[in-house]
Amino acid sequence: MTDLSTLGHRIRHFRVKAGMTLEELGNITGTAPSQLSMIENGRREPRLSLLEALASALGVAASDLLEGEAPSPRAALEIELERAQAAPAYRELGLPVLRPSRGMSDAVLSTIVGLHRELGRRARMSIATPEEARRANTQHHAMMRAKNNHLPEIEEIAEQTTNGVRHTTGALTHRSVAEIAKRVGLTIVHTSDLPHSARAVVDREHGRIYIPPVSIPGGHGLRSLTLQAVANTVLGHQAPVDYADFLRQRLEVSYFAAACLMPRAASLEFLEQAKKDRNIAIEDFRDTFGVTHEAATLRFTNLATQYLGITLHYLRVDGGGAVMAAYENDGLPLPQDATGSTEGEMVCRYWSARRAFARTTRTSEHHQYTDTPVGTFFESTQTGTGTTGDFSITLGVPYAESKWFRGRESQRRESSTCPAASCCRRPEDGLMEHWQGQGWASPRVRSHLFAPLPHGTYPGVEDRELYEFLEAHAGD
CATH class of the missing domain: 1.10.260.40 (lambda repressor-like DNA-binding domains)
Structure with missing residues (x-):
């Protein structure tokens, strides 16, 4: 009724x-x-x-x-x-x-x-202040940690979706993605004039998904963008009511896209065999399904604890050492601010996520063992370059789990006592006393961490740009 x-x-x-x-x-x-x-x-x-x-x-x-x-x-x-x-x-x-x-x-x-x-x-704008956004992020991370980063209900929806186009394994083709979109009443339109703040736009009235003509360097591929747009329809999302709701929706559409690109059954078949062979490598998982290294790493976090019994951590870190995204359920002491948020905080300079930037050759993964106050972790890091600069993607596991992974023979070992300030943040004895008041530096401010969130229905996307774009293309 x-x-x-x-x-x-x-x-x-x-x-x-x-x-x-x-x-x-x-x-x-x-x-x-x-x-x-x-x-x-x-x-x-x-x-x-x-x-x-x-x-x-x-x-x-x-x-x-x-x-x-x-x-x-x-x-x-x-x-x-x-x-x-x-x-x-x-x-x-x-x-x-x-x-x-x-x-x-x-x-x-x-x-x-x-x-x-x-x-x-x-x-809604006042809710989405940087502080409130960070608090929402903290709650979001806690929720996903409790679920082992696994959403079974979306796994089922994604499985039904890919079965509908008879896809079970290997790389999901662009043609199959277009068929998936068509099945929910959406047509893919490539355009070069998307709002500068948007990666993709959905016009529900005319049944269109607008995506760029080429993939974004170091970021999301066109298949992933399209599947995220499809997820918005399939999962029945409406305009988010607050920042926490926005985070939930963003997580769900990304999860759906990854579960379509790397179907659960085929992924588990591949990973279980790799574990049996003691040869788990994200680069193999990535290449098998034709996705980015980050997508493969995140998808591994969806499945590893739930089905392989492996706890782990994931980090995306920018070239300056600041956390862009993180997840852990293995006890790694991630850096946190007063709200409990990790995004924007600096990771220890001895962790693999930062050590990998020092290599002269970055084509292969960087493997190392890192001793921390809560134990030793095996970490594998791949670096890359995106539109905003260098970044690294790290997958780490407790020492006992390293036996399942390629690269475990690495002789690289670092020691970190973070979050203790004496580890890598406090100057060595005498340096502060000598240089305090005698030096000056212009900071490389990560402005996106401090600026208020854009005033739009979808944080980061300007309403005026979005609606002017839709109006301009309505008659196409």
Whole structure:
């Protein structure tokens, strides 16, 4: 059944259209006018028998009353106002509820509703401050750690999706991706004028996925972008209500794309054999399914603990040593700020994620053992270069699990006592005393870590750019 507010407005709409008063409709249906008034105002749900009696009295089908759409533009405004005033942000103000009278013009009602929309938008903007975003990120990481970075419900949806195009193993072709999109009513359109802040755009009204003509260097391939856009439809995502909701949706669409590109059954068959051979290597996993090194590493984190019994950690670190993304369920002491967030924090200079940048040849993976206060870890790191500079992708496991991985014979070994400041952050004895006040440096500020999040429905994407793009392409 539709929501009570919409149902009430539809009943009132058909009653007025039929020229009946509440008393007249009540006499026909045997219902007190006060009860009908409560139903029309969305405060009481009618029994099915009464709903059928009302429909009969009004000369319409019961299904007409149950339609989910507002019966008129005016009713749509009244429903939106009612919902806005029921929201916690409005109730906290302690202001009275405004019920639009018949004498209130549509223009006045539209202005009031527009004010509520703007207040809601500003409330969402204030939620997405850098500090709140970092707190949401911390909660997000804790949730995924508890789930071993594994989402079985999305695994099932992705498996059904790939089975629908008869794909089971190997690299998922662009043709199969296009077929997957077509099955949910979407057509792929390549365009070079995407909003500068967006990697892909979905036009639900016209059933289109807009993606760039070529893959993004060091980033997401076109297949992944398309599958993420498909996931938005398949998983029924709406505009995120806050930053935490945005993070959840971003995780789910990325997970869906990875699960399609590297199907669970085929991936597990490959990884279980590699474990049996004691020859697990992300580069082999990557090449088997034709994905990026980062995609293969993240997909490994989805499956390793749940199905192979291997705890692990993952890091994406920029060329300056700052964490761009991280995950761990093996106890590695990741750097954290006061909110518990890891993004933007500097990793230890002795960890593989940073040591790998010092190599003159970066085509192969860097392997090393790292001693930490909580034990020794085996780590494998691949470096790359993207649009924003150098980065490294690291997969690490506790020492006991290294026996399953290629590169375990590495003789490289480093010692880290982080998070102790004496490890790699505090200057050696005498240096601070000698140089304090005598030196100056211009910092290489990672501005994206400190700037407020862009003021858009989707953090990082400007609303004006997005909607102007959709409007410009609507007639194509």
